Amino acid sequence: MWNTPDLILTTINRRCNTCCTTGGGGMAQIAEWFDGLSLGRKPSPGIEAVLTIVRTDAGRASFMSTQDLASRANVNVATVVRAAQFLGFSGWSALKSELRHRYLASLTAEKLLTERVVPPIGLAGSSLANDARNMARLADSISPDQLTRAAAILAAADRTIVLATGSYAAAGFQLAHVGQWMGRDIELHTSSGTALVNRLRMLSPGDCLVSCNLWRASKFVLEVVRVAAQRGIRIVAIADRQTAITDLAEESLLVPSEGVTFMPSTVAAVATVQALLAELSSSDPDRTMTALRDTEELWSELDLVDPI
Structure with missing residues (x-):
C-alpha cells in the first residue's frame, strides 16, 4: 500500500496473521471463489505451484509483484502470467487486483485500522499517493468503450435508480445530481424501504438501475438488483471486484478502492462517475443544452446562486 517495502511487508503479515487467527471465514470464501475459476481443469506443474501459493496465502500473494510470486513458486515470470490466464484473467496484474479487493473485503474496518503501519510520510501523504496509484490502476481496469456502453444504457432509459x-453514496449522489441537471430522470436511493420499492415498481423494461x-x-442491494433484472431493468454495476451483482449487470465497471x-x-468511483456523466452529456447535446439553460434560468429566477 505504501512505497516502503518493509512497511508493505509488515502490514501484509499483520493482516494475514490476524485473518488466520480469527476464524478465516473470508479466506474460505476466497478459496471457494478461486476453486470455481479452475473449473476442474488440471494445470501444468508450474502453474499449479503458482496457484497453490495464491490459493493458500491469498493475503500475501495479493500484494506480490510478478517477480516476487515467481520466485516464491520457483518458476519464471511467464508462468505466473499463464497461471493468471488459466483462471481467465489477462495477466497477474488483473488477477492481483481482484484478489486484493476480495481479501480486503474479508477484513472488518476495525482490523484494517488496528493493523495499519504509519509510513514515514504520514497517513495524509500516504493517502494522496495511494489515490494517485488508484487512478493509474483505473486507467488500466476500465476502457473508454466500457464507459461509452454504460452511458448509452443510461441515455436510453426513461428512468434510472442509483x-x-x-x-x-457520494459517487451515487454525483451521478443523480448532475444527471438531473442534464434533464435525466435519475434518482438516488441509499437504503432499503418502501420508497425504493415504489420507485422500483415504476421502472419499465429498458429502464436502468446503477x-x-x-x-x-x-445485503439488500443484491436482492434489489436481482428483482430489477428479472423485471427487464438494465443493470450497470460500479464495483471493486467481481460479485453476484456484477454477474447480473449488463455492464460492470471495476474500480480500485x-x-x-x-x-x-x-x-476512482467518483472519477468513473465523472467520466460516465461526460459521455452522457454528449449522447444528446441538444437535450443537455436545453436542460442546462433551463436550470440557469431557474437559478436566476429563484436567486439561488451568486451572480457572475
Whole structure:
C-alpha cells in the first residue's frame, strides 16, 4: 500500500496473521471463489505451484509483484502470467487486483485500522499517493468503450435508480445530481424501504438501475438488483471486484478502492462517475443544452446562486 517495502511487508503479515487467527471465514470464501475459476481443469506443474501459493496465502500473494510470486513458486515470470490466464484473467496484474479487493473485503474496518503501519510520510501523504496509484490502476481496469456502453444504457432509459450505500453514496449522489441537471430522470436511493420499492415498481423494461457498492456491500442491494433484472431493468454495476451483482449487470465497471486506513477510497468511483456523466452529456447535446439553460434560468429566477 505504501512505497516502503518493509512497511508493505509488515502490514501484509499483520493482516494475514490476524485473518488466520480469527476464524478465516473470508479466506474460505476466497478459496471457494478461486476453486470455481479452475473449473476442474488440471494445470501444468508450474502453474499449479503458482496457484497453490495464491490459493493458500491469498493475503500475501495479493500484494506480490510478478517477480516476487515467481520466485516464491520457483518458476519464471511467464508462468505466473499463464497461471493468471488459466483462471481467465489477462495477466497477474488483473488477477492481483481482484484478489486484493476480495481479501480486503474479508477484513472488518476495525482490523484494517488496528493493523495499519504509519509510513514515514504520514497517513495524509500516504493517502494522496495511494489515490494517485488508484487512478493509474483505473486507467488500466476500465476502457473508454466500457464507459461509452454504460452511458448509452443510461441515455436510453426513461428512468434510472442509483443504488449506493455508505461512503459510496457520494459517487451515487454525483451521478443523480448532475444527471438531473442534464434533464435525466435519475434518482438516488441509499437504503432499503418502501420508497425504493415504489420507485422500483415504476421502472419499465429498458429502464436502468446503477449499483455503486464497493468493499462490503449491504445485503439488500443484491436482492434489489436481482428483482430489477428479472423485471427487464438494465443493470450497470460500479464495483471493486467481481460479485453476484456484477454477474447480473449488463455492464460492470471495476474500480480500485484500496485505502490506507479503515476507509476504502472513493476517488476512482467518483472519477468513473465523472467520466460516465461526460459521455452522457454528449449522447444528446441538444437535450443537455436545453436542460442546462433551463436550470440557469431557474437559478436566476429563484436567486439561488451568486451572480457572475
